[in-house]
Amino acid sequence: MDFESYDVLVVGGGLAGIRAAIAAVEANPNVRVGMVSKVYPMRSHTVSAEGGAAAALGPGDSFETHAFDTIKGSDYLADQDVVEAFVREAPVEIIQMEHWGCPWSRNPDGTIAVRPFGGMSTWRTCFAADKTGFHMLHAVFQTSLKYPQIIRHDEAFVTKLLIEDSRCVGVVALDIKTGRFDAITAKSVILATGGVGRVYAFTTNGNICTGDGMALAYRAGAGLKDMEMVQFHPTGLPFTGILITEAVRGEGGYLLNKDGERFLKRYVPNKMELGPRDIISRAMVTEFEEGRGFEGPHGKYMHLDVRHLGEKVIDRKLPFMRELGREYVGIDIVKEPIPVRPVQHYEMGGVDANISGETEILGLYAAGECANVGLNGGNRLGSNSLPECLVFGAAAGRAAAHYAATAKPATANPVDAMLWDEARRVESDYLEKKGGNERIGPIREEMQHEMDAGAGVFRNKEGLSRLARNLGGLRERFEKVKVDDTSRTFNTEIIAALELDFMLEVASVIVFSGLAREESRGAHARRDFPERDDEHFLKHTVAYHTNTLAPRLEYRDVHITEYQPQARSY
Amino acid sequence: MNAEHRPRTAIDHLFFWFMFANGGVITALLMPVHVLVQGILGPLGVVPVVDQHYDTYANVIGNPLVKLYLLVLIGFAFFHFAHRLRYLLADFGVPAAKSLPAQVIFYGGAVVVILVTIWILLTTIPISFG
Amino acid sequence: MADKTITVRAARFDPEHDKEPRLQSYEVPFYDESMVVLDALNHIKNHIDGSLSYRWSCRMGICGSCGMMVNGTPKLTCNAFLRDYWPRPVVVQPLNNFPLIRDLVIDMDDFMHKLKSIKPWIIRKQELPLGAGEHRQTNEQIDDFRQFSECINCMLCYAACPIYGLNEEFLGPAATALARRYNLDSRDEGLKDRLPVVAEAEGIWECSFVGECSVVCPKGVDPAKAIQQTKLDTTMRFVLPYGNRE
Amino acid sequence: MPLNWWTRQRHYFLYMLREFTALPMALWLIWLLYEISGLRSGAHGYTPPRSGLFVAFSVVVLLFSLYHSYTFLKLAGVIMRIKVLDRQIPSRVIVFTMFGAWAVASAVIAFVLIWFAR
Numbered sequence A: 001m002d003f004e005s006y007d008v009l010v011v012g013g014g015l016a017g018i019r020a021a022i023a024a025v026e027a028n029p030n031v032r033v034g035m036v037s038k039v040y041p042m043r044s045h046t047v048s049a050e051g052g053a054a055a056a057l058g059p060g061d062s063f064e065t066h067a068f069d070t071i072k073g074s075d076y077l078a079d080q081d082v083v084e085a086f087v088r089e090a091p092v093e094i095i096q097m098e099h100w101g102c103p104w105s106r107n108p109d110g111t112i113a114v115r116p117f118g119g120m121s122t123w124r125t126c127f128a129a130d131k132t133g134f135h136m137l138h139a140v141f142q143t144s145l146k147y148p149q150i151i152r153h154d155e156a157f158v159t160k161l162l163i164e165d166s167r168c169v170g171v172v173a174l175d176i177k178t179g180r181f182d183a184i185t186a187k188s189v190i191l192a193t194g195g196v197g198r199v200y201a202f203t204t205n206g207n208i209c210t211g212d213g214m215a216l217a218y219r220a221g222a223g224l225k226d227m228e229m230v231q232f233h234p235t236g237l238p239f240t241g242i243l244i245t246e247a248v249r250g251e252g253g254y255l256l257n258k259d260g261e262r263f264l265k266r267y268v269p270n271k272m273e274l275g276p277r278d279i280i281s282r283a284m285v286t287e288f289e290e291g292r293g294f295e296g297p298h299g300k301y302m303h304l305d306v307r308h309l310g311e312k313v314i315d316r317k318l319p320f321m322r323e324l325g326r327e328y329v330g331i332d333i334v335k336e337p338i339p340v341r342p343v344q345h346y347e348m349g350g351v352d353a354n355i356s357g358e359t360e361i362l363g364l365y366a367a368g369e370c371a372n373v374g375l376n377g378g379n380r381l382g383s384n385s386l387p388e389c390l391v392f393g394a395a396a397g398r399a400a401a402h403y404a405a406t407a408k409p410a411t412a413n414p415v416d417a418m419l420w421d422e423a424r425r426v427e428s429d430y431l432e433k434k435g436g437n438e439r440i441g442p443i444r445e446e447m448q449h450e451m452d453a454g455a456g457v458f459r460n461k462e463g464l465s466r467l468a469r470n471l472g473g474l475r476e477r478f479e480k481v482k483v484d485d486t487s488r489t490f491n492t493e494i495i496a497a498l499e500l501d502f503m504l505e506v507a508s509v510i511v512f513s514g515l516a517r518e519e520s521r522g523a524h525a526r527r528d529f530p531e532r533d534d535e536h537f538l539k540h541t542v543a544y545h546t547n548t549l550a551p552r553l554e555y556r557d558v559h560i561t562e563y564q565p566q567a568r569s570y
Numbered sequence B: 001m002n003a004e005h006r007p008r009t010a011i012d013h014l015f016f017w018f019m020f021a022n023g024g025v026i027t028a029l030l031m032p033v034h035v036l037v038q039g040i041l042g043p044l045g046v047v048p049v050v051d052q053h054y055d056t057y058a059n060v061i062g063n064p065l066v067k068l069y070l071l072v073l074i075g076f077a078f079f080h081f082a083h084r085l086r087y088l089l090a091d092f093g094v095p096a097a098k099s100l101p102a103q104v105i106f107y108g109g110a111v112v113v114i115l116v117t118i119w120i121l122l123t124t125i126p127i128s129f130g
Numbered sequence C: 001m002a003d004k005t006i007t008v009r010a011a012r013f014d015p016e017h018d019k020e021p022r023l024q025s026y027e028v029p030f031y032d033e034s035m036v037v038l039d040a041l042n043h044i045k046n047h048i049d050g051s052l053s054y055r056w057s058c059r060m061g062i063c064g065s066c067g068m069m070v071n072g073t074p075k076l077t078c079n080a081f082l083r084d085y086w087p088r089p090v091v092v093q094p095l096n097n098f099p100l101i102r103d104l105v106i107d108m109d110d111f112m113h114k115l116k117s118i119k120p121w122i123i124r125k126q127e128l129p130l131g132a133g134e135h136r137q138t139n140e141q142i143d144d145f146r147q148f149s150e151c152i153n154c155m156l157c158y159a160a161c162p163i164y165g166l167n168e169e170f171l172g173p174a175a176t177a178l179a180r181r182y183n184l185d186s187r188d189e190g191l192k193d194r195l196p197v198v199a200e201a202e203g204i205w206e207c208s209f210v211g212e213c214s215v216v217c218p219k220g221v222d223p224a225k226a227i228q229q230t231k232l233d234t235t236m237r238f239v240l241p242y243g244n245r246e
Numbered sequence D: 001m002p003l004n005w006w007t008r009q010r011h012y013f014l015y016m017l018r019e020f021t022a023l024p025m026a027l028w029l030i031w032l033l034y035e036i037s038g039l040r041s042g043a044h045g046y047t048p049p050r051s052g053l054f055v056a057f058s059v060v061v062l063l064f065s066l067y068h069s070y071t072f073l074k075l076a077g078v079i080m081r082i083k084v085l086d087r088q089i090p091s092r093v094i095v096f097t098m099f100g101a102w103a104v105a106s107a108v109i110a111f112v113l114i115w116f117a118r
């Protein structure tokens, strides 16, 4: 059997993946890059990012403040050397995107405009109206088309990493259209598979955000870092979970409780609506619990009011929000306040990677939301993720290309055997399985509701332990899953099964990592341990795969350069 | 789309479209009034119209500007018609309407009409500046 | 709201077993006014019939993957509200004019080739070095092409265009709109590279301005306008050799 | 693509109708040419158009021709991009101007056709 073979293989066609692919080619034009994605690249979830991308570009801005804001925002769990490198590279990447055609909104003099964003002490978020992710993704994807060295495998689902002599030498991918399993080998592999929001029921994430890359790396032996740090965004639309961007508050929108009061004055008096996401989400939940939220058919909510901004500003800077309000809530945001409530949004944790994207497995790199390079710590600041995808996508691409230049190609025989094994596994588990009576849909829904309830904005030991047990039960039920669809052609049910398998894996890492972190830091707010505990937990959690549901946890020191941990108040 | 395929602006189509578009504007601006006045009001006797009498009509048609005007109107119009009807045929599921022979027939037809028009205009009433 | 339901008739086709697509009826609970057709499909997949295949991801009208024919009109199913159809049944079929892969899934590789053929990237005679910073561009200059840059590649316009249905070689609405997006960008100098592609015989000239592409476009791109403007500009470049350069 | 695609949707049908306007208009112009050439047979041979059948035909053509004018002028407004002092003229204004030009042209032609009939 022969198979596709590349120098660098990128798994994921989102912002991080494509940036990595281009960086690899630009680092070495002789590199052949493969790009596998389970959806056409422009469908990747980067497309729905709305608000913007932060970079210290503006005249009044500095690397130091961007770094400090990020570190403080992270509740001191960010690796400070990484943050410092990041803030220096971010402006370069933003300019690079500009050269690639991203239609950044502009100042009157034609330079790139910036807007205020939560947790940022100054205006530094570049934006393309309120479809920033959409414009960035399409710009970078369309630019990638000009490189003949980048060869895409669209709608191919990676089910397993190929590991030979503890080195990653490629992947096994299921071609969704034909149902065929392929081994795609490479001298180095970059994971850029995005987030894992779909383990929650109420999330801003799209259907494809199922944490595949995290599970793939975890099963292959890499560590997952700080997975308990799950970000809840304060302003999601009830029912759908569609995001109302933070830029709405950046442009001056108010958050009001049912008494019409800007309640944030009690929580982040100096920042008000521009406080960091973790604190605002907690403030909202606290208000709900104290009876100051609105009651709706889909639970409690608050009002996000932009009426005072006027139609002109809204249409120029927030046109997509007006569209979303009109369509999904049936309101005109120019005339009515928007109902919002906290919603799962982002996974700070991810595959443990260093500043060049290298993971613990030789030849395996990770970037974007699926990675944790140590930038976001306990709480990512809004608009830091898109530049993270660029900066660390590019870094991983360059490092992978560099490594590929000297690495040996994979040897055919074991690859063949591994491919065969993996194909057999999937077929016997799903396609040709006898017996079994469980459906995928209900298990997934149950997992999502359990996660909402047990690992939400506030957590405690009791809830997390119950959740851990229930996830165990769901895993057992999953073993008995029965698939209706036995066709090989575009079988989306098998994909759903594989994704659920990955999600159950990652969900339990989130839960066990959370149980063990007995403090409150960043997004991880324990009711039973309300204080931050720098003495014991100024550390990264790193989870490793074991034969049980519970991972083996290790702790690693946070890199601190200049910024000593202080109390975090805004 | 193979590798050797080298894209090239289709000048022929460009020209046809140019004629079509001009014909479209010209007929849009001018046709209704001709049909209304010459085809309806005149024959019904609502208003006097030049073509209701030989003398007045001959007088007008003798004017070189009128001849030129008619040539422009009819010339462009028929390119417009030829183009639309050719595409209409394609819309009815006749792919041959997009082929070279079809182009020759349709636009050739328009050219024939133009030649006939010139001939008629030149042979009907001699040019006079009265 | 009592226990309302809505009938969804979804097209089913598995090339391994079927010769022809057929419609299958499902009864789906309709419990919230903001439910969309995609929610109904997800209910079917999760609770009634796991073998129904279709694409979706963002469920907020921006990823472009969930386009299908809903009661005969191309729609983003995440943006087609059940309230607009109830109590009559909703018929969901794969997008017109594309080869069918399975159930509600069409093959759009053809578009991916067309997209690449129009060179959808900034082309410059002289690249600006990164160190020189950004190109200056005003919001007004962005307004020139903004509309055409909003295309989410959802293929609704191709499904609506009968000309594409009759001739799949036609470059089509979205690809032309994107070519125009770059041609109108003040940073771009690639007009000469793109014109031959869009102005080929199977390019803009195929379009007879049916206009339905723009009617169905969920993002207000108005590809019909893009095509006709390109025809006009291209023609002007030839008719007035030194005039009207885009 | 079924060949009756254009019967399945109102917009498609209207499009086909628009394209079809070419045929009646062409017939009418051919009649006009024929009428002009009739002048060659001199004052006695020339028969001015008076028949009811012809009027009926003209009424039909007029409807098609008006539909053509309406659609074409409106669509022309969409495709023209005119900039004055770096400001884009909105297409509404262009369409309005087009219809204005139409009114003026019609008035001028009608004037000539009627005035010189005295």
Ligand SMILES: Cc1cc2nc3c(=O)[nH]c(=O)nc-3n(C[C@H](O)[C@H](O)[C@H](O)COP(=O)(O)OP(=O)(O)OC[C@H]3O[C@@H](n4cnc5c(N)ncnc54)[C@H](O)[C@@H]3O)c2cc1C
Pocket: A011, A012, A013, A014, A015, A016, A017, A036, A037, A038, A039, A040, A041, A044, A045, A046, A047, A048, A049, A050, A051, A052, A053, A054, A132, A133, A156, A157, A158, A159, A192, A193, A194, A195, A204, A205, A206, A208, A209, A212, A213, A243, A245, A345, A346, A367, A368, A369, A370, A382, A383, A384, A385, A386, A387, A389
């Ligand atoms: C609604 C929303 C708004 C946001 N707004 C902002 C913002 O304003 N500013 C900001 O900085 N950040 C924002 N974010 C966060 C940011 O958009 C994401 O973190 C970032 O886009 C992730 O990009 P990515 O490239 O890592 O992953 P994605 O864009 O999600 O791409 C993942 C890719 O991996 C592929 N893939 C996954 N699994 C597999 C598999 N098994 N096999 C093959 N391929 C696979 C997918 O096909 C896809 O191409 C927002 C996020 C959301 C959800």
Ligand code: SF4
Pocket: C150, C151, C152, C153, C154, C155, C156, C157, C158, C173, C174, C177, C213, C216, C217, C218, C219, C220, C221, C222, C223
């Ligand atoms: S032009 Fe509109 S309809 Fe066509 S693909 Fe783009 S967004 Fe979709």
Ligand code: F3S
Pocket: C160, C161, C162, C163, C164, C172, C173, C206, C207, C208, C209, C210, C211, C212, C213, C214, C223, C224, C227
């Ligand atoms: S529908 Fe088709 S014919 Fe042209 S105007 Fe749109 S592409």
Ligand code: FES
Pocket: C056, C057, C058, C059, C060, C061, C062, C063, C064, C065, C066, C067, C076, C077, C078, C079
């Ligand atoms: S699911 Fe993304 S556009 Fe509908």
